[in-house]
Amino acid sequence: EIVLTQSPATLSLSPGERATLSCRASQGVSNNLVWYQQKPGQAPRLLIYDASNRATGIPARFSGSGSGTDFTLTISSLEPEDFAVYYCQHRQSFGQGTKLEIK
Amino acid sequence: EVQLVESGGGLVQPGGSLRLSCAASGFTFSNSWMTWVRQAPGKGLEWVANIRQDGGEKYYVDSVKGRFTIYRDNAKNSLDLQMNSLRAEDSAVYYCALQKITAVTHTWFDPWGQGTLVTVSS
Numbered sequence: 001e002i003v004l005t006q007s008p009a010t011l012s013l014s015p016g017e018r019a020t021l022s023c024r025a026s027q028g029v030s031n032n033l034v035w036y037q038q039k040p041g042q043a044p045r046l047l048i049y050d051a052s053n054r055a056t057g058i059p060a061r062f063s064g065s066g067s068g069t070d071f072t073l074t075i076s077s078l079e080p081e082d083f084a085v086y087y088c089q090h091r092q093s094f095g096q097g098t099k100l101e102i103k
Numbered sequence: 104e105v106q107l108v109e110s111g112g113g114l115v116q117p118g119g120s121l122r123l124s125c126a127a128s129g130f131t132f133s134n135s136w137m138t139w140v141r142q143a144p145g146k147g148l149e150w151v152a153n154i155r156q157d158g159g160e161k162y163y164v165d166s167v168k169g170r171f172t173i174y175r176d177n178a179k180n181s182l183d184l185q186m187n188s189l190r191a192e193d194s195a196v197y198y199c200a201l202q203k204i205t206a207v208t209h210t211w212f213d214p215w216g217q218g219t220l221v222t223v224s225s
Contacts, residue, residue, distance in 0.1 A: 029208070030208070032208045032209050032210075034211040034212075036148075036212075042217075043198055043214075043215035043216060043217055043218055044148065044198075044212075044215055045214075045215075046211060046212070046213035046214070049203075049209075049211045049213075050205075050209060055213065087147065087148055089148075089211065089212075090208075091208055091210055092150040092153075092162075092164070093150070094147055094148040094149065094150065095147075096147050097147045097148075
């Protein structure tokens with residue numbers, strides 16, 4: 001089973017800053033990597049699939065990159081509504097999440 | 104609009120049973136893999152089970168094998184999760200989700216229902 005490790009566990013930034021979240025797979029997964037956003041009390045929302053494809057309705061400030069074992073979710077300029085927990089996923093495995101909090 | 108609405112959660116004693124349901128609308132349910140994912144309080148996401156379009160294939164995380172059973176009724180656009188022999192560690196919000204599969208390893212969950220809370224406690 002592939003293990004996904006996200007870093008950092010918590011990221012403290014201010015609105016307008018750039019956020020870079022990492023997900024590392026224990027073995028190569030090609031581009032089969034997905035990102036979700038979860039806000040408190042809400043269900044997860046699909047952001048990125050196949051490592052770099054934005055889901056319908058996701059703003060262009062969200063982008064995904066990577067292949068093999070190392071992946072990145074980038075938020076180019078943080079909006080107040082972007083502060084949330086972000087999870088990566090491959091098949092039935094999820095990373096442990098990165099909490100993006102306001103500095 | 105795709106909608107998934109879970110129900111059936113609640114408080115149950117250890118060793119007890121509970122059946123969760125998920126009502127689907129806004130898409131062709133019978134053409135879709137469906138999945139259950141859970142989230143313990145303050146914790147991350149854990150995939151629980153999924154089921155093929157016709158119900159002919161079902162898969163479970165090891166920790167629930169032999170205790171949980173996933174069902175679907177395509178005539179009613181409904182997905183169920185029968186949970187038996189419940190343990191404290193099964194306490195979580197349970198989400199149903201539409202599972203998109205474009206190739207053997209290309210899969211994601213979208214959208215998700217709002218979740219239903221299961222609490223296993225005496």
